[in-house]
Structure formats: structure tokens, C-alpha cells
Amino acid sequence: MSSIAILIWVINVTLDTVGHVALKFAAVSDSKESTELARWKFMLGSFPLWVGIVCFCLEFVVWLAFLSVLSLSQGVLLGAINMVSIVIAGRLVFKEKLDRMRLLGMALITVGVIFVGIYA
Amino acid sequence: MKKLQFYILGFSALMLCDTLTQISFKLASNHGGEFAMQLEWFLSIFSQPWIYGAVLGYLGSFIAWMTLLKHAPVGPAFAASHLEVVLVLIVSAVYFGDRLAPMQIVGALLIVLGIVCLSFSEAEHENDEVH
DSSP: OOHHHHHHHHHHHHHHHHHHHHHHHHHHSOOOOSSHHHHHHHHHTOHHHHHHHHHHHHHHHHHHHHHHHSOHHHHHHHHTHHHHHHHHHHHHHHOOOOOHHHHHHHHHHHHHHHHHHHTO | OOHHHHHHHHHHHHHHHHHHHHHHHHHHHHHHOSOOSSHHHHHHHHTSTHHHHHHHHHHHHHHHHHHHHHHSOHHHHHHHHHTHHHHHHHHIIIIIOOOOOHHHHHHHHHHHHHHHHHHHHHHHHHHHHHO
């Protein structure tokens, strides 16, 4: 993997993780709104929601750049590391549970991504 | 519509939309050539139709995902939303002629196994919340 590919990959993982955390913040914010429409209106005015939207818009371009320097099969496999980073962020930020099955899944994906990355 | 038919249709739609998105991304990036932090690169990407195929794929995935989540258990839904990797790998090999090294194939199998583990974990957590 070239250094530019690694740099784009790291940016992609960061944007995806921050984007998901931001959307989760927006979704769980206590709006006290009774209807779904009112809840969405409240969320549209929340800062985290827009942080999430900006992250995903940037990720759209970054993913294009990533696929321009790697094959599609290698790209989607390396992109799987996003699942691991999001679970870690969920644990750190929202204190989400980390059971054995989740840890095993994270470990398998990480080792798999390392195998794909080393030979990319 | 029977439950099983709904699941099969919903999961298939989600995987197909996700796969369409990734193929469109690759075709769009092929058009622009290797990434360069230049206006020309962005213009060449956004001036051809495949980039809009990616946007359509995203929209389709979003609708399929939200419909599935309303009725389907979260574990299988999570798996379906990430196991598009398998379909993308098949299409990449057949359509783009991608070839993975033997160790990368082992890596791909580990990743798929990891996604299945995360799906089981999601399903268990959903049961925790229900009971």
C-alpha cells in the first residue's frame, strides 16, 4: 500500500467514525418531542447532526480518492476496519457493551484487514 | 406479504443497492484516474454519470435499511448491511478482473467471519433490550 493510500484510508476511517458518533449524539439527544416530525425538526437544528452530515459528505469524496489508488476488492475489505473503530468509539463515548462475541468479531476483522493491507 | 418473502426481498434489495453504490464509486474513480488534489480531478469525477449511480445506490440502501429495521431483527439486518462485501468481491473479480493474493483471500474470510460475529452480538443485545 502506498503512503497516499494509507493517508486516505486513515482520513476515511476518521470521518466515518466521527460521523457515526455525531449522528448517534443527535439521535439520542433528549428532545422531549412527542411526534416523529417534531423530533426530526429538533434534530435538524442540532449541531452534532450537521457534523455527521459534513463528515459523510467529505467521506463520499475521500472514498472516491481511495478507490482511485486501490482495486475495489481491496478497498471494500480495508474499509471493513470502520466497523471496528465505530465499536471502539461506541464503547469510549457511549459506554456501549463489549461482549465476547463483539470482541471476537473485532479481532477477526482487524487481523483480516492486516492480511489484506500487507499484501495490497 | 409473508415474513420470509419480505426478509429475502429486503435483504436482497439492501445488498444490491450497496453493491451498486460501490461499483458506481469504482467506475467514477476510474474515470478520474489516480487521485490528485486538483480541480480537474474533481471535475472529471463529477461530470460523468456513475457518480450519480453511487448517490442513487446510497438512497436505495437508506430506504431498504430503514424499512428492514422496522420489521427485521437487528442482527441479520446488520449482517446484510455489511456482507455486501462478498457480493462486491465477486463482482470485482468478474467485472473488473481484480485478483487477490492467497493471504488476502484468508483476510477476506476472516473479515466475513468477523462481521457474522458482530451480527450475532447485535442480535443478543437486541434480545437484552427486549427482555
